[in-house]
Every structure is written in C-alpha cells, then in structure tokens.
Amino acid sequence: MVDWSGGNDRGAKPVKDAIWACLATKGIAEAPVYLRNRQLAEDWIIQTLSRLQAEGRRVLVGFDLCFAYPTGFATQLIGSEDTLALWDWFAARVTDTPDSNNRFDLAGEINAQFPGVGPFWFNGLKRDIDHLPRKGNARRDHGLPEKRAADIAVPGSFSPWQLAGAGAVGGQVIMGLPMLARLRQRFAGTLRVWPFEAPDAQIVLAETYFSTLRELVAADPHPIRDASQVSLYARAFSNMSPDALAVLMDIPATPEGWVLGAGKADALRAALAPTPPPLKNDCFAMPQGAHWTPVDEALAHLQSHLHCVTGTDDIAVGDAAGRVLARDATAQRAHPPAPNSAVDGYGFAGPAPEGLNSLPLVIGRSAAGAPFEGTVPKGQAIRILTGANLPTGVDTVVLQEDVTVDAGVVSFYGPLKKGANARDAGEDMQAGQTVLTKGRKITPADVGMLAAAGIGAVTVRNRLRVGVLSTGDELRDPGDTATDGQIYDANRPMLAALFDQAGYDVIDLGRAPDNRAVLRDMLDTGAARCDVIIASGGASAGDEDHMSALLANTGSFALWRIAMKPGRPLALGVWDGTPVFGLPGNPVAAMVCALIFAHPALRVMAGSTWSEPVRYMLPAGFSKSKKEGRREYLRARITDGKVETFASEGSGRVSGLSWATGLVELSDPAQTIQKGDLVPFLSFKSFDA
Ligand code: AMP
Ligand code: MG
Secondary structure, three states: OEEOOOOOOOOOOOOOOOEEEOOEEOOEEOOOEEEOOHHHHHHHHHHHHHHHHHOOOOEEEEEOOOOOOOOOHHHHHHOOOOHHHHHHHHHHHOOEOOOOEOHHHHHHHHHHOOOOEOOOEOOOOOOOOOOOOOOHHHOEOOOOOOOOHHHHHOOOOOOOOEOOOOOOOHHHHHHHHHHHHHHHHHOOOOEEEOOOOOOOOOEEEEEOOOOOOHHHHHHOOOOOHHHHHHHHHHHHHHHOOHHHHHHHHOOOOOOOOOOOOOOOHHHHHHHHOOOOOOOOOOOOOOOOOOOOEOHHHHHHHHHHHOOOOOOEEEEEHHHOOOOEEOOOEEOOOOEOOOOEEOOOEEEEOOOEEEEEEEEEEEEEEEEOOEOOOOEOOOOOEEEEOOOOEOOEOOOEEEEHHHOEEEOOEEEEEEEEOOOOOEEOOOOOEOOOOEEEOOOOEOOHHHHHHHHHOOOOEEEEEOOOEEEEEEEOOOEEOOOOOOOOOOEEOOHHHHHHHHHHHOOOEEEEEEEEOOOHHHHHHHHHHHHHHOOEEEEEOOOOOOOOOHHHHHHHOOOOOEEEOEOEEOOOOEEEEEEOOEEEEEEOOOHHHHHHHHHHHHHHHHHHHOOOOOOOOOOEEEEEOOOEEEOOOOEEEEEEEEEOOEEEEOOOOOOOOHHHHHHOOEEEEEOOOOEEEOOOOEEEEEEHHHHOO
C-alpha cells in the first residue's frame, strides 16, 4: 500500500503527508517505509515489485491516488476515454525533480484546452499562471463533473481538480499518473491495472482510499497517521481470502475507475480481525501413569485445553449454512416490521361483540407489498390479505371464510377478540435483538431467520482445515491391486467423508508407509497446510508405530490410554504448531475415537461451542453384561423402536459400522443390560451438527 504525495522532498526525518509505503503478507505487515521524495519512492516500488516477482508472489499494489478523472476529461484532451493512454499523456508532459515540478503550469495548459474557466484550480504558487484560477468559484463552463462516481462513493473525498490547499489531492494525481504509466511499461506482461484491465496478472495495481478505517488508524500506535494507514490497509488487503477480494473487485469496468473497498469498510475490518493464536505445545499433556484415563476425564481435558484457531471472514447470508458464526448476529429491523394480517379476510377496529356484526367496507384493500395508505374509520372494515400491513384504524381481522359480503357491507357473527388474526410489529424479532450468538453453526433455518431480520452478511469463522492421513505398509488405495498381505485404506476416505460432512475443509495428506522419514515429511506438509491433522494407524508403542515415535520427539506428545472399548491408545501431539490426533488403525476404533474425541475437539478449534452428543434413551433389543472400569461403545441401530447391536464386537469389522446408524454407550461401571432396559443411543447424524 502506497500513500502518494504531490509535494517536494520532505527531508531525512520521517514526517507526515509524505510518501509512505508498507508491504504485508497474509495479514502480517513489515515496518512502514518513509520515502522522502517521489524518485526514491518509485525506485523502492520497482525494487520491491522486482523482488516479489522473482519470488513468484502475487502482489496487489494499492495507491491512495485517483487513477482517473471525471468522464469527458480524457476525450477532450486525447480524443478518447482511454484512461491508461491518458497516463502516458501525463508521463510525456510532467517534469519532476525532488525540488521542483511543473504541475501548476501543466494544469494551466490543460485548462486552456477546455471552454470557459477550469476545471483545475488552486494555483499554489506566488506567480500567476494563465488559465489557472486561484479560487474554485472562479471556474465556469468547462463542462466537466466535479467528481467521479467513485469519489462520490467515498464520503469526504476531494475533487481531483483542486491542486492545493488542505486535504487537496489534485497535485498528487498529476504527479502520480506518470509514475503509474512507467510501472506499466516496466512490468509489461505481468502487471494489470484494476478495474481497467482484468486483475489476472502477478502484479495488480488498484486505487484505494485510506480514510475509511478512521477509528483503527486512531488506535494504531505509530505516531504518524500516514504510516498507520498504509500498515493497516496492507494488513487488511493481504489478509483477505481470494473470495473476499474477488467480491471487492467485482465491479463493472468504467473509464472513471473505482476505489477498491469503497463502501466496504466491514470487509476490511473483518480482514483485520486477529487470527487466534495457535494451540499451546502442551495442550495434550495429561498426567501419565499406570492408570487408564476415563473417557470423561479425557474429554474434560480436551474441553479445557483447546480453543478456536481460525480467522474470520464476512460472507453473504445465503452462503452461510454450515458455517460457524464468529460474531453475534443482531436483527437489523423488527420482524414483522409493521403489524399485519395473519389471514385473508376483513380488517376493522376490534373487538367485535357477540351476535351479528355488519360493517360497511371502505373502498380499496390492503395487500402484502401494497398496503392501504388511508385510515379505516371506526365501525367500518376493509378487505385485507395475508401479510398485508394493518391500515391505520385496523387492529383485528375476521377470516374471509366466516363472513358474507353484500352491497358493500361485510357481516359476521361475533365475538372476536381485539387483535384476532393480526400479528404485532416485532412479535417475532425486535430490531437490535441478538438473534444468534457466536459459535453457532448456522442451519438452513438460521439462514431464513437472519434474512428475515434484514441481515445480508454475517461474520463467520474460516473453515477449519483438517488434514487426513493413514499409515501402514500394508495399505493400498481403494481400486488398486492388492496382494493377500495387503488391505485397502478404509480409514482415510472414511475420516475424510466424516469431517467433510461436518463442514470442514478436508485436505487429503495421503498415506505413509511404516517409514519414519516419509511420515515426518508428511507431517511437515500437513502442519503447513492444515489447522489440525487426523492420522490413523501406528499410534501405539510397537516397533512400527512411527506416528507415536515421531510425536514423542516433539516434546508435546501424550499417549492417552483411555478406558474404553473399542480403542487402543490415542497418540496426541503438536507438530510445528499443528495438533495431531493419532487414532487407532482399526477402522471401528478409528471411527469411534473420531466421533467421541476428535469431533468435539475440532468443533472447538473451528470456533463452535463444546458439545456433548445427544443421548436418546431407548429400550434395548439386546442383553449384555459388561465388566467394570471402562466405557463401551457398540455399533447399533433402531429397529421397531428398540436398539439392536451388531452381531460381532470385533474391531476390524467395517461392515458393522455401515450397518449401524449410531452407537450405544455403556457407562463405566459393571452392568447387566436386559432386553427392554433403557440405554443411551448416540445417532451418527447428531455428530454432523
Ligand atoms: P495399527 O494401529 O497401525 O497397528 O493398525 C491396527 C490395525 O488396523 C491393523 O490390522 C491395520 O492393518 C489396520 N489398519 C491400519 N490403518 C488402516 C486403514 N487406514 N484402513 C484399514 N485398516 C487399517
Ligand atoms: Mg500399522
């Protein structure tokens, strides 16, 4: 981001109203750079762009500088509205050194080519310049608008015709366009200028405006406002998701150009919202010992040691289903906004007494979207349709099925209470009311409610990036040929589907052989690309259990021996800042551990609230006795209102997982279940929420 200036060299000591620039990457800004004059600034921009280009990076260069003049100017001057050709026109005529430039003289020469007086004004020099008035009101008949549509869209912006005086921008525009023209030449082929050209090149130039986030600039610690501005805007734009940036850039190309982010301060603020810190290295450290950790203790540990790790984004309500709300949503207006009718019928001032009521009808009607604007006198009625606003004088509606209408009179039998069949303004939602709190995973019904409350966009958490990988020399990908000694990798596609359905951004990290170096590389890649890694296999303490061996070296490792069946140890650790869940290799154990432990943990990391699975108490269709000291999860489904369990409890039997629609949970104490006893059933479906 570059804050340009039209003045002369400002000296060695950093000062305000000079040129300031700042480079940021993914929301992290380098120190703002003070550039005392335009020549140094242009050099710095060229060097920086060359370096970033060599590094293969994409760069958005934002200038707080009008890229164009109001419609008609270019045509009069160069014969067409070709803005980029106009830049070249200026480049050929502007002379510029650190101590002097010809901007006032050039403005006078340009004015001479227009009828009347103007459009440029404010001669900042002592000597008079032909055709350049000192006062704005001396101008007349030059035939050009004062501002571009883009300038009108940013409140407080100045007209590019004013060359000098407090806040003026006209001087820096004349002194900036030649520099922009030279950048285009210099980086020809890899640079485009938005919105005059499609922004599909490595380097994109765009006009911005640094005065929208005033409160954030004021709160920034840098003593010089211009430095705070370039730093804040660089952080904001560089932190935007490609989608969010595409929304800002999606405007029709006009020769007048546009200000990137005009009217979109909320999107900029959302991009500046801090990403939460990563999880601590010791988040999985549980007291170790000979004892087997009860399920509830393991869950309590996860609940208290995990937190949200994702940043935020603003998205349209229509795209929000399945996303996690990052900020409370507040109704923008009451629902319904005005009292209206709940039925088709006739409205009047209630109540209606017992017996026959006959009310003359006023002429006209009130329909949804076409309310009756007049007043209904007491003792009269009006035709009204469902959803139509109640006209003044109406508070009660009689159902059309209950009336007869004859010769302009509506008749019906009372009594009817005052307010019958009418909806009050705000009876559903009040303006300003919090309708959903942060952490909520937005449902389709929520989308409807938010829309009804006049909310067009919501701030949501970025999708949690969940990497899935498998380990084991014996594994082959489904569809490949396999020998008898090999099995197909069932866990990776199964876990990927599970977390995809839960609304996460699943990244397939592949399959590792039982080889420590390869697995290490995979964890490196995964940690760089994901917020959390879900691995299966190799999680115990055997010779080929490389996952636990590698995690053990990070110093963050914990092997959780949980008192449950199915399940062997869970290997938990933090690899380069990214938590890793090492699930057992047996598909049934992998699935159960994913549902019971990874599922609530990931919810919290994604910004949702901690949740317990819903337990439906249903009669058992089976009998079983279990011993004390561990929790058991059985594959189960509901048949004729009773919970059936899968014939075999073998942990390798994937078919039973598919057969089941959920799990029966048998608590830790020893117990004997008889047919008909109530047992807790956990539906797989409830793990999607
Ligand atoms: P491990 O935890 O690596 O000792 O594996 C335990 C059992 O689960 C072994 O029988 C493995 O072959 C099996 N297994 C491990 N990973 C997978 C997988 N991704 N898909 C299917 N079975 C697996
Ligand atoms: Mg293995």
